[in-house]
Amino acid sequence: MPQIPEKIHELSVGQLSARSGAAVSALHFYESKGLISSRRTTGNQRRYSRDALRRVAFVRAAQRVGIPLATIREALAELPEERTPTREDWARLSEAWRSELDERIKQLGRLRDHLTDCIGCGCLSLENCVLSNPDDVVGEGMTGSRLMGERRTPANSG
Structure with missing residues (x-):
């Protein structure tokens, strides 16, 4: 996996795709379903905060065990905005499933x-x-x- 320097706090959709292993189209889909969010630059390009990496990993892990996207979205909504989900978050949310x-x-x-x-x-x-x-x-x-x-x-x- 390509490394992202610590000083970079936002990722392009290509960087997020390369680092997470999710296709760009999947990331756009996740965003359309409210699972991840981005901001737009003045050039109208998407920029994702670094916590999107953990959120994408969370979504993909939950999908692998058959959790519906609506349920995943509800779980992610319980987390504070702009905070990377932790192991404890995953344990608490997955226990409900x-x-x-x-x-x-x-x-x-x-x-x-x-x-x-x-x-x-x-x-x-x-x-x-x-x-x-x-x-x-x-x-x-x-x-x-x-x-x-x-x-x-x-x-x-x-």
Whole structure:
């Protein structure tokens, strides 16, 4: 990674891209979504403060674990402006995401465990499939396709 001299307090979009590993287009996208900010020079060029490096790293790490950009933006909004996020900031913010990630891991485990059953089942029923309709009570009790007359709904299960 190219080194940026300490005396430089602002980075061009090219410098931020080279140092962070994020494409210039990604940086523009992050800025449009409110994840990072820049100021404009008199020549209308973007200039990013050095803390943008840490913010971009934070965004990219959060994206790698599947955190939506809106959630990342909310987390970054909790930090004071123009302050580089610290390890403690990351720990505090990521702790809030732990339960969401744990639930996603459980869902992926269920998908993995039922994938072979689904392929072998042959029901081709999106309405009753354990994978595509995981909360279907009837689907938990039976496998395979169903006849229309066998279907019971809360309205007619009397």
